[in-house]
Amino acid sequence: MGSVVTRTMRSFNVENRVEREISKHKRRIAPRHPTKVSGTAEGTLEVVEINQKSDPLVSMLKNVYVESKDLRPQVDSRPVKTEPETESQHRLLEFNVPSDIYSYTKVTKVPKGKIALVEVLTALNNHKTKPEIWTPEKLAQEYSLDLKDVNSLTEYFSCFNLLIVPKKVAKMVADS
DSSP states (O other): OHHHHHHHHHHTTHHHHHHHHHTSOOOOOOOOOOOSOOSSHHHHHHHHHHHSOOHHHHHHHHTOOOOOOOOSOOOOOSOOOOOOOOGGGEEEOOSOOOSSGGGOOOOOEEETTOOOHHHHHHHHHHHHHOTTTSOHHHHHHHHTOOHHHHHHHHHHOOOOOOOOOOHHHHHHHHHO
């Protein structure tokens, strides 16, 4: 039943719609860029001159000598044997991560040079509460990170702060 309605709507007043579309004012096409090679005799001469060999240029080209040396070392095409991952490449995660918190699955091993989300939050909180004890050097040593990365982390990132304003102070601020 739906196809009958659609077909009639498509074929309704087709001739008038086609006439209206044909009689619309068409935009002019942008003019083409003038070319040097045209259909005249001069244009064909230029093409012929380009395709002809020039004896002085060919003789100069014969004098050119190119010598190249391959400086890249030869690549061994045999497959590389990978060693099984050892404990020295990973460190065990010290925190028990709940599965729903931070939409993060349980992680037991963290590669060296990387840090888990829970560890980041703990490290930033420790650094914020006791910066004299938890220096960037100690954090880098504790979590097996580069000192440059830990410096950037402590400088540019911070944990959320919960600020509870007492009612007396809030009232004084609102009055002034």
